[in-house]
Structure formats: C-alpha cells, structure tokens
Amino acid sequence: MGGVTEHRPQSSVLVVGAGPVGLVVACELLQRGVEVRVVDAGRGHSAHSRANVVWPRNLELLDRIGVTDDLLGIGHRLAGTAWYSGGRRLATAWMSKLADSPYPFALTISQNDTERVLRRRLETLGGTVEEGVRLSSLDNAAGGPSVKLEHEGGRVEELEPGWLVGADGAHSTVRKELGIAYDGPPVDVSFAITDARLTTSLSEDLSHYCYAPSGAIVLGPMGDGVHRIALNVPHDAYDEHNPPPREMFQQVVDDRAAGRSRVEELLWSGSFRVRVRIASAFRSGRCFLAGDAAHVISPAGGQGMNTGMQDAFNLAWKLSGVIRGEFGEGILDSYDTERRAVSHDVARSTELLTKAGLVNTPAKVALRDAAFMAADRTGLFQRKVAPQLGQTAVAYGGGSHPRLPLRVSGTRGAPDASPYLGGGSWPVIDRDRHSVLLWPGTRTPPADWRRTRERARRALPEGTPVLDLTRAVPQGLARALGPGPALAVVRPDGHLLARLDPGRPQEAAHLLARAAHTRSRP
The missing domain is CATH 3.40.30 (Glutaredoxin)
Known part of the structure; x- marks a missing residue:
C-alpha cells in the first residue's frame, strides 16, 4: 500500500470487531483493569447483523457490565412467543412464567440501540473503538500473536498483543488467518426482513411465529407500532440493489400470518442467505473466536447475537482472571469446549425450528401441528422450549454445570x-x-x-x-x-x-x- 509501517509495544488484549460481542468482551475486561484495544474495519449494515431480541439469560449477564437497566429503558418487553398454523394458535412459550430468572421477559431492541448502549459503557470504562482499522495479517506463533493493522490512509501498524479476540463476524479475517475450518449442517435458507409500521390485531406483548403451506413468517413487536417481520423467500429473489418492497410483505402477511395486519410503512428492508457454520475450534493458542466469527446459526428463535454475547462473557471472566494472575491458563481450555458444545446445541434447535416452518405437505403439517399442540397441552412446551428460547437452560460439562x-x-x-x-x-x-x-x-x-x-x-x-x-x-x-x-x-x-x-x-x-x-x- 506504500504506507508507513510502525511498531507498537505489546498490548494486553486486542479485540478485532466492535459489534455487540466485541464490545461485551472489552467492557468485561476493562472493568477488571485489563488493558484493551478495540479495532473495527467498518461493518456494513447487512440485514444479517440486525439482531433485535435480548433473552432473559443475556439480560442477567449484561447486568455484569451495568447496561441492563439502560437497555430496559429503551426496549420493548415481550411476555413470550406464540406459534400458529393456518391462523390457528398451536402453542406458546411464556418468558413471563420463567420462575428462575429476575428478568422474566424478552426484550426487543434494535441492534443499533444495543451497540450504542454498549459503546457508551465502553467509553465510561475508559475504552474507545478505533474505527477504520483492519487486521490484514496474523501470525500466531508459539510466543503469542503478531498482527498487522491497516489504518485508513495506508498506515500499517505491527503489533504483538498478549491475547487476541476475533469478534469480526461471519467472514472473520482472524479465523481465516488462523486456518480454522468453518463448516456446518446443510441448512441453506434465504430470508427477507423489515422493520415496519404495522396495524394489527395480534398482541403486542408476544412475538408470533406463523406457519403456512407457502412458508413461515415471524412478526415481532418492537414498540410504538413497529414490528420486525421476517419470512423465508426463494434464493436470489432480492439483493442489495433490489430490496423487498412493502407490497411483497403485505402479500405474505395476508397469506401466512395469523390475525389481521396491514403493513403501513417500511422503515428499511433487506434480504440475506443463511448457511449454518460452526468453527472447528474457538481457541488457537492465545487467540480466540467469538460470536459470528465462531458460529453462524439460523435466525429462527433469535438466538444468534445472544449466543455470541454468551461467548463473550464466558471468555472474558476467565481471560481477565488469567491476566490478573488469579487463574491458571488451563482454565481457558474450557472456553473452547463449553462454547462449541453450546453452539452445536443451539444450531440443532434452531435448525428444527427452521425446518418446522418449511413443512408443506398435508400429512407433515398435520403431524407438526399435532406435536406442537400436544407439547403445549402437557406443559412440555413451557418446560423445555421456553427455557431453551430464553437461554436459561444453558449448561456446561454435559449438564454438570447448569446455570x-x-x-x-x-x-x-x-x-x-x-x-x-x-x-x-x-x-x-x-x-x-x-x-x-x-x-x-x-x-x-x-x-x-x-x-x-x-x-x-x-x-x-x-x-x-x-x-x-x-x-x-x-x-x-x-x-x-x-x-x-x-x-x-x-x-x-x-x-x-x-x-x-x-x-x-x-x-x-x-x-x-x-x-x-x-x-x-x-
């Protein structure tokens, strides 16, 4: 690039990526007095990154860094999630009936708002995000990582951080530089999504998963009449130059959704394709992967960002303890084993939800609907699905370390x-x-x-x-x-x-x- 190369002294932890996951890692470390640098190459506003729900377990964990109250002041609370088929309600998973969480509700909030709250907390703790700084190479030698950072304007910086956390998304440079495989189950679905002003007869304190022979649609209230609408569409039906229009959403709402709803105005819309992927390792020496850099799962159930944040919390308390000399370095092995196992569990559960929404033959629809209704009537849905959605059921060590x-x-x-x-x-x-x-x-x-x-x-x-x-x-x-x-x-x-x-x-x-x-x- 012809830029000037400069060398910087060792920093304790370099966090690559300033989405919710990278910001959580940085806040956790900073509040324990650990030196942190956060760099971000500049992320596009792809629909894939627009998470909009925080589940009870994550509200608990976000209290660790003192941001839960701020999020609650902005977001919209949901009592649970309801499932429908052909307009008939099949089952409901009630967050409001979770007796084992101080936050018995889901919170819908735009990812932009979540990131603003986390950035504000980062700044309060003395941290900053260095924008427009791209990791261009990583040498993970036995002595620790050595990286090159490219700044806007062409300046190249060589750095040897003590530790490195790659939270740089599904196309993670950190993961690629480490040579870590990124494979997954054969789930390949395209979605169209929007945040839209909606006039609806559906309850605004529930999210609504609606199944029909033509596919599935999710309507998630976000407060003030705005709803997140997501639905499966054919591959390549839309792209960044051809976003899904209001008329398409209205047509699918009429075809698939329960109740009566009118799509008044799209605040934005987009489409994206999901191929489920999980990294073969979340740790390589003193380098770690977290969030989408480690796993991309189906958006069914809104588990992606929440799973990534739990990566961040699991890693940060262990890493800060090691850096401060309170824990031996061996404790970091458990980050890989614990969080990879959870990622596979979440991928399996969201894969089932995704496939349930794509059932279209009469026999399979009848079987799915009967199974949902039976599980709801016997209480199985509430005992199993609600904690799974709310992520309060996460356990480590094969269940020996429950939350x-x-x-x-x-x-x-x-x-x-x-x-x-x-x-x-x-x-x-x-x-x-x-x-x-x-x-x-x-x-x-x-x-x-x-x-x-x-x-x-x-x-x-x-x-x-x-x-x-x-x-x-x-x-x-x-x-x-x-x-x-x-x-x-x-x-x-x-x-x-x-x-x-x-x-x-x-x-x-x-x-x-x-x-x-x-x-x-x-």
Whole structure:
C-alpha cells in the first residue's frame, strides 16, 4: 500500500470487531483493569447483523457490565412467543412464567440501540473503538500473536498483543488467518426482513411465529407500532440493489400470518442467505473466536447475537482472571469446549425450528401441528422450549454445570440480595471470583444448620465470597439446590461448579483451590 509501517509495544488484549460481542468482551475486561484495544474495519449494515431480541439469560449477564437497566429503558418487553398454523394458535412459550430468572421477559431492541448502549459503557470504562482499522495479517506463533493493522490512509501498524479476540463476524479475517475450518449442517435458507409500521390485531406483548403451506413468517413487536417481520423467500429473489418492497410483505402477511395486519410503512428492508457454520475450534493458542466469527446459526428463535454475547462473557471472566494472575491458563481450555458444545446445541434447535416452518405437505403439517399442540397441552412446551428460547437452560460439562437462578451484578462490593418480583430475593454473587452458597434446605433444624454453617465458613479460604441463603429465595433456585442442605460452589458466570455436603467443607476448600489454578476445565 506504500504506507508507513510502525511498531507498537505489546498490548494486553486486542479485540478485532466492535459489534455487540466485541464490545461485551472489552467492557468485561476493562472493568477488571485489563488493558484493551478495540479495532473495527467498518461493518456494513447487512440485514444479517440486525439482531433485535435480548433473552432473559443475556439480560442477567449484561447486568455484569451495568447496561441492563439502560437497555430496559429503551426496549420493548415481550411476555413470550406464540406459534400458529393456518391462523390457528398451536402453542406458546411464556418468558413471563420463567420462575428462575429476575428478568422474566424478552426484550426487543434494535441492534443499533444495543451497540450504542454498549459503546457508551465502553467509553465510561475508559475504552474507545478505533474505527477504520483492519487486521490484514496474523501470525500466531508459539510466543503469542503478531498482527498487522491497516489504518485508513495506508498506515500499517505491527503489533504483538498478549491475547487476541476475533469478534469480526461471519467472514472473520482472524479465523481465516488462523486456518480454522468453518463448516456446518446443510441448512441453506434465504430470508427477507423489515422493520415496519404495522396495524394489527395480534398482541403486542408476544412475538408470533406463523406457519403456512407457502412458508413461515415471524412478526415481532418492537414498540410504538413497529414490528420486525421476517419470512423465508426463494434464493436470489432480492439483493442489495433490489430490496423487498412493502407490497411483497403485505402479500405474505395476508397469506401466512395469523390475525389481521396491514403493513403501513417500511422503515428499511433487506434480504440475506443463511448457511449454518460452526468453527472447528474457538481457541488457537492465545487467540480466540467469538460470536459470528465462531458460529453462524439460523435466525429462527433469535438466538444468534445472544449466543455470541454468551461467548463473550464466558471468555472474558476467565481471560481477565488469567491476566490478573488469579487463574491458571488451563482454565481457558474450557472456553473452547463449553462454547462449541453450546453452539452445536443451539444450531440443532434452531435448525428444527427452521425446518418446522418449511413443512408443506398435508400429512407433515398435520403431524407438526399435532406435536406442537400436544407439547403445549402437557406443559412440555413451557418446560423445555421456553427455557431453551430464553437461554436459561444453558449448561456446561454435559449438564454438570447448569446455570443457577442468580444475579451477577456489575456493582462492586459484598454480595447482597436484590428484589424478586415473585417474592423473596435474588442472591447476587461476585462477578469475578467463585462464590459459595450455604443452603440449609427445607428440612434442616435451625440450630443444626447454624453449627454446620459456622464450621463451613471457618474451613473456606479467606476472602471467599459466601452467601447464607437463610432468607426466602426464588423457587427456581430452591429447586436447583434441592430439599436437603448443600454447599454450592458457583462460578463467576452463575453456573454451578459443584454441589457438596456442607458437613465436609474441606472438599469445597480443595475445589476452590483447583478452580483458581491451572485446570483443564473449571
């Protein structure tokens, strides 16, 4: 390019990509005092990147970096998601009936607004986004990554960051430079989407998945009469020079959607093609992939951005602990194993939703509709599909590390309890360290529990965050901990590490020591 090449001293972490995933990683690291650079080549406004829903689990995790309240002040709350066939309601997955989340609703909010909130938080924490800076090459030698960054105007910068996070989208340069394969199941569907002003008889506190022989359509209220509309279309029906028109959306709404709706005005429209892909590895030495750089899944269920944000949180608390000397580097192995497994699970579930919407023979339609109605009538839909959609069902280690119904607050200080809408309180665990929950169960005599609790406290390492669950707790947490007394060791992301006998607290002390040092999996 003929530009000047300059060398820069080592930076702790280089984050490539300033979408929601890269911004979350940077905010998490910055609030722990880790040096971070965020560069972004400049992303186009493709429909593919326009996520518009944040699920309950992510609202919990976003509280870690102190942005959930800001998002709630902007977005539109949904009580759940309803499915229809031929205009008849089949089933409903209610977020409002999730007893194990402090945020029992989905939040619809434009990705642009989500990014604005995250950028504002990044700036508050002392970070900036360097716009127009493109990673052009990456050498991931044994000593750590070495990169070239091309700036607008032709200046080339050589940098050797201590760590690198590639959050640079589906066409990730980081992934390509690392030589990581990017394959997936044979899902290949094209969608047309719009945000439109809609006059409708459908409820504005539910999103609506509507199936018809001609295909599927989703209508998601975003507040103030605006709805996200998404529907499958033939490949190459539209492109960036020929966006889908209002008349097409109205025709498909009339054909596929339940209720009566009129598309008044398109705020924007576009089309995109989805080929499901998952990277064969999310880590290579001191380099990591997160978000679309690691996985692209079907938009059915609105899981993509949420899954990417959970990558960011899973990686950032581990990486910051390693950099600060609190964890051994072996804990980072678990980022790859945990998040790749979840990505495959999400890909499978969204693939099923996508295929369910494309059923078109009478026999298959009847079978699908009967299955949905039976699952709804027996409560299976609420027990299985609602937590899966809300991502509160995410578990690691083959299910041995489930998420617990807790808050992980971004406010520093001693753990406390926050109000619980259904009565009781939500225990707040430390966001940076493993915490211990002392749970008396439902049958232990108070005097016996006091003695057990004091012995356990004395045996734990000094400085261990400990929560005594002696007050009323949410029913979802009580169920997760069980009826008997327990000492639960909880990871900083709210996932259970182990449930132990409180009468043998030395086991917890040993487990905490192993969790804080070099381990292949936390």
